[in-house]
Amino acid sequence: MKDQRIKATYxxxxxxxxxxxxxxxxxxxxxxxxxxxxxxxxxxxxxxSAKVDAIQEIAQVVAPTLAGAKMKAGxxxxxxxxMLSWPFHNVGxxxxxxxxxxxxxxxxxxxxxxxKLLDVDVPDAFAQKYPGPQFGIAGTRKLTQVxxxxxxxxxxxxxxGLTPEATAAQVKTLIEAGLDFIKDDELMGDSPHSPxxxxxxxxxxxxxxxxxxxxxxxMFAFNVSGDVDDMLRRHDYVLAQGGTCIMASINQxxxxxxxxxxxxxxxxxxxxxxxxxxxxxxxxxxxxxxxxQKIWRLAGIDHLHTNGIRNxxxxxxxxxxxxxxxxxxSLLGGYYIMPVISSGQWAGQAVDTYKAIESxxxxxxxxxxxxxxPDGIAAGxxxxxxxxxxxxxxxxxxxxxxxxxxxxxxxxxxx
Amino acid sequence: MKDQRIKATYxxxxxxxxxxxxxxxxxxxxxxxxxxxxxxxxxxxxxxSAKVDAIQEIAQVVAPTLAGAKMKAGxxxxxxxxMLSWPFHNVGxxxxxxxxxxxxxxxxxxxxxxxKLLDVDVPDAFAQKYPGPQFGIAGTRKLTQVxxxxxxxxxxxxxxGLTPEATAAQVKTLIEAGLDFIKDDELMGDSPHSPxxxxxxxxxxxxxxxxxxxxxxxMFAFNVSGDVDDMLRRHDYVLAQGGTCIMASINQxxxxxxxxxxxxxxxxxxxxxxxxxxxxxxxxxxxxxxxxQKIWRLAGIDHLHTNGIRNxxxxxxxxxxxxxxxxxxSLLGGYYIMPVISSGQWAGQAVDTYKAIESxxxxxxxxxxxxxxPDGIAAGxxxxxxxxxxxxxxxxxxxxxxxxxxxxxxxxxxx
Numbered sequence: 001m002k003d004q005r006i007k008a009t010y011x012x013x014x015x016x017x018x019x020x021x022x023x024x025x026x027x028x029x030x031x032x033x034x035x036x037x038x039x040x041x042x043x044x045x046x047x048x049s050a051k052v053d054a055i056q057e058i059a060q061v062v063a064p065t066l067a068g069a070k071m072k073a074g075x076x077x078x079x080x081x082x083m084l085s086w087p088f089h090n091v092g093x094x095x096x097x098x099x100x101x102x103x104x105x106x107x108x109x110x111x112x113x114x115x116k117l118l119d120v121d122v123p124d125a126f127a128q129k130y131p132g133p134q135f136g137i138a139g140t141r142k143l144t145q146v147x148x149x150x151x152x153x154x155x156x157x158x159x160x161g162l163t164p165e166a167t168a169a170q171v172k173t174l175i176e177a178g179l180d181f182i183k184d185d186e187l188m189g190d191s192p193h194s195p196x197x198x199x200x201x202x203x204x205x206x207x208x209x210x211x212x213x214x215x216x217x218x219m220f221a222f223n224v225s226g227d228v229d230d231m232l233r234r235h236d237y238v239l240a241q242g243g244t245c246i247m248a249s250i251n252q253x254x255x256x257x258x259x260x261x262x263x264x265x266x267x268x269x270x271x272x273x274x275x276x277x278x279x280x281x282x283x284x285x286x287x288x289x290x291x292x293q294k295i296w297r298l299a300g301i302d303h304l305h306t307n308g309i310r311n312x313x314x315x316x317x318x319x320x321x322x323x324x325x326x327x328x329x330s331l332l333g334g335y336y337i338m339p340v341i342s343s344g345q346w347a348g349q350a351v352d353t354y355k356a357i358e359s360x361x362x363x364x365x366x367x368x369x370x371x372x373x374p375d376g377i378a379a380g381x382x383x384x385x386x387x388x389x390x391x392x393x394x395x396x397x398x399x400x401x402x403x404x405x406x407x408x409x410x411x412x413x414x415x
Numbered sequence: 416m417k418d419q420r421i422k423a424t425y426x427x428x429x430x431x432x433x434x435x436x437x438x439x440x441x442x443x444x445x446x447x448x449x450x451x452x453x454x455x456x457x458x459x460x461x462x463x464s465a466k467v468d469a470i471q472e473i474a475q476v477v478a479p480t481l482a483g484a485k486m487k488a489g490x491x492x493x494x495x496x497x498m499l500s501w502p503f504h505n506v507g508x509x510x511x512x513x514x515x516x517x518x519x520x521x522x523x524x525x526x527x528x529x530x531k532l533l534d535v536d537v538p539d540a541f542a543q544k545y546p547g548p549q550f551g552i553a554g555t556r557k558l559t560q561v562x563x564x565x566x567x568x569x570x571x572x573x574x575x576g577l578t579p580e581a582t583a584a585q586v587k588t589l590i591e592a593g594l595d596f597i598k599d600d601e602l603m604g605d606s607p608h609s610p611x612x613x614x615x616x617x618x619x620x621x622x623x624x625x626x627x628x629x630x631x632x633x634m635f636a637f638n639v640s641g642d643v644d645d646m647l648r649r650h651d652y653v654l655a656q657g658g659t660c661i662m663a664s665i666n667q668x669x670x671x672x673x674x675x676x677x678x679x680x681x682x683x684x685x686x687x688x689x690x691x692x693x694x695x696x697x698x699x700x701x702x703x704x705x706x707x708q709k710i711w712r713l714a715g716i717d718h719l720h721t722n723g724i725r726n727x728x729x730x731x732x733x734x735x736x737x738x739x740x741x742x743x744x745s746l747l748g749g750y751y752i753m754p755v756i757s758s759g760q761w762a763g764q765a766v767d768t769y770k771a772i773e774s775x776x777x778x779x780x781x782x783x784x785x786x787x788x789p790d791g792i793a794a795g796x797x798x799x800x801x802x803x804x805x806x807x808x809x810x811x812x813x814x815x816x817x818x819x820x821x822x823x824x825x826x827x828x829x830x
Contacts, residue, residue, distance in 0.1 A: 029602065030574070030575050030576075030602070031574065031575055044573065044576040048573075048575045048608070066697060067696075067698060068730060068731065070729075088607070089606060090575050090602070090608070091602075091604070091606055092605055092607055094605060094606075094640070094642070095641075095642075096667035096669075096672075097602075097605075097606075097638075097640055097641060097664070097667070099664075099666075099690065100601045100602060100604075100687075100690075101602055103693065104664070104667070104689030105601070105689045107691070107692025107693040107696060108692035108696070108729055109728065109729075110727060110728055110729055129642075157455075159446065160446055160463045160505050161445075161455075161462065161463035161505075186512075186515045186520070187505070187516055187519075189507065189509055189511075189512040189515075190507055191504060191505060191506055191509075191512075192503070193504045223512075225509070225512055225515065225671075226511055226512065226671065227509070227510075227671055227674050227675065227678075228671050228675040229675070229678075230509075249511050249512070249514075249515045249519070251514075251669075252511035252514040253511045253669055253670065254511075254666075254668055254669005254670050254672050255667060255669050255672070256640075256642055256668045256669055256671070256672025256673075256675075257643065257670070257671025257672045257675070258671075259642050259643070260643040260671075260672070263642075263644075272515075274515050274520045275514065275515075275519055275522065276522070276523065277521075277523035277530075278518065278522040278694065278700060278701045279693065279694075281481050281482075281483065281522060281700055282481060282697045283482060285693055285700070286701075312525060313524065314481075314482075314484055
């Protein structure tokens with residue numbers, strides 16, 4: 001029999017006895033509290049209580065990390081892993097209600113000076129409601145006709161301020177330089193200075209012309225984020241213009257909006273994770289990417305930003321690699337999505353990235369790492385492709401650079 | 416001339432020179448970075464750059480609070496308030512894109528060991544796109560026919576496990592006890608063990624019967640949270656059954672889903688803020704309620720949870736009071752919503768709450784604080800009403816209790 005329970009793993013920090021603390025979490029997120037209320041029979045508790053499946057102490061800390069918790073005097077503050085599970089029938093296949101159950105009020109419970117959702121697992125019943133990524137890795141490769149290497153991309157810059165005409169002119173330059181993929185910045189949507197439809201129309205004219213000539217259609221992820229009806233309308237417009245991808249700021253649009261977009265969409269959804277830092281940067285609050293990516297794969301995105309190693313943000317390389325690998329692991333027997341590696345990327349990280357992830361099923365998005373190449377954008381693209389060739393063949397960048405001029409130039413310029 | 420700029424205030428923590436740090440924020444969230452890219456003309460920068468409007472140092476800390484930031488050796492780590500502003504034409508009237516601008520990637524910027532969005536202001540142009548609360552305080556009072564005092568409510572308990580029949584039986588007890596308002600727990604939605612429509616149908620039968628008899632219809636906030644089409648269908652069902660309120664877990668549904676619900680709804684939207692702890696509990700990450708409630712008022716909710724003083728969670732009374740008052744302040748000349756005071760509430764907090772907020776325009780939601788009253792639920796409701804009478808008349812609870820038996824009993828039992 002299939003295990004029809006919802007499971008979640010947490011990091012907690014508390015001065016409470018760990019078993020008591022875990023029982024408070026389980027109680028608050030299912031049948032209620034320690035004080036029985038009328039109607040709360042033994043049978044009801046047996047059928048609907050969340051269960052504490054495991055508790056593992058991992059560390060003591062000198063002081064509570066977050067303020068406001070009810071701390072017991074003279075007792076050490078400890079960190080522990082806690083595993084809880086819920087019967088599926090408590091929730092049903094409903095992503096917002098799943099989140100309210102595994103990641104709702106419990107962040108405010110008084111015993112905890114830290115609480116972070118690390119991982120979550122849902123039973124197969126969710127698959128009937130949420131079919132997941134419609135294109136994923138295979139569909140994205142088919143649309144871009146890029147196989148056996150990363151899809152190499154860039155971002156329109158400057159992020160804000162270009163007219164639709166200027167954007168289209170930049171698109172022309174970028175695709176003629178050999179880029180497989182271009183994306184809107186998350187700051188660009190449907191603004192008065194660059195109306196969405198005009199930007200899409202002019203950019204797709206350029207892309208369609210190029211595709212007719214070369215047989216290869218670069219993918220542009222147009223940022224449709226906004227109200228639901230606007231997003232659907234923008235999707236339809238991109239589709240009608242021959243576009244092959246839409247982008248959404250998933251944290252800002254939210255689960256219901258993204259799931260609706262997935263139901264409607266005939267295009268891959270490029271998931272931008274801006275606001276992710278707010279959800280994850282505290283060591284003891286919010287959630288880990290392992291849990292996060294599962295929820296969004298269920299909602300049905302096809303690509304998800306993971307950051308890249310040696311990035312310009314705050315994230316460690318270990319964390320980045322863990323994120324990329326998480327996207328490439330099976331969820332409910334599939335639901336594969338394409339990790340989007342970006343931020344400070346250029347040819348230089350290809351070998352180390354490939355060594356760590358052992359896969360080329362990624363988007364590799366470079367800004368200055370391609371367009372600022374001393375010999376031009378086309379040379380920038382070639383340098384990145386060469387770097388991944390070296391990675392796949394197990395050759396060092398230095399060695400491969402000796403016979404590949406663009407890579408050699410990149411190594412000299414960027415390092 | 417109207418100021419058509421978007422404004423945001425942040426708390427930052429950094430070892431960078433404060434002017435440099437603020438300029439990095441502004442650059443990252445508008446035209447780009449310090450390194451100019453082709454096409455980034457002076458005119459473009461002038462028209463589209465975010466501006467640093469003010470910087471105010473407020474403290475030094477001994478060590479960086481969040482890990483991962485690029486810290487300068489031998490330089491103090493400082494906290495400061497930073498005010499940024501953007502031209503409206505960068506974004507347009509689009510809530511998800513507004514959030515991507517004021518609360519997006521900047522949480523991950525390397526110079527910051529802390530960054531929290533404290534406040535945000537949008538120009539009037541947003542009002543044309545987002546009409547805001549449809550019912551708000553006045554509409555909610557009209558539907559409940561409760562004036563000049565708080566709307567007194569409770570929550571169905573146990574949170575999970577009751578059948579629709581058991582829920583309806585509890586509803587009957589609660590409304591006959593005099594409650595104005597009842598809400599689903601956020602853990603209850605449309606689950607296999609309590610299908611939404613059956614729960615609504617049976618509960619509304621009870622409520623409609625009572626309304627026909629007494630002329631007063633208590634409000635039930637049914638939790639419609641879920642996928643967009645499911646939420647709209649559930650709304651329609653509640654409306655058809657004569658219901659007067661729907662509830663949504665706003666953080667889990669997300670901005671686009673809630674805005675869509677607002678467009679469709681003919682009922683007030685009760686905004687449940689579960690997950691709020693994850694967004695706010697770190698002193699230096701996420702966002703403050705001041706900013707948060709404005710965004711959700713624009714999205715169009717009518718009620719918003721604020722916690723209550725002396726609550727069972729981690730929040731201080733000062734923070735709670737600030738939150739309640741924020742909901743009652745004008746936004747774009749209106750957009751008033753009803754703060755929902757809950758968590759550990761009973762008659763005991765009424766006087767202090769009223770003294771602090773100087774208003775009765777709140778929902779006052781008690782669980783055990785009403786239903787566990789030694790003389791029964793009706794006595795519990797009366798004790799809370801009496802406590803607010805005392806508050807409004809400026810009489811102490813002790814004095815008012817002398818002539819009001821239910822309040823007296825509550826004071827003896829709960830204190």
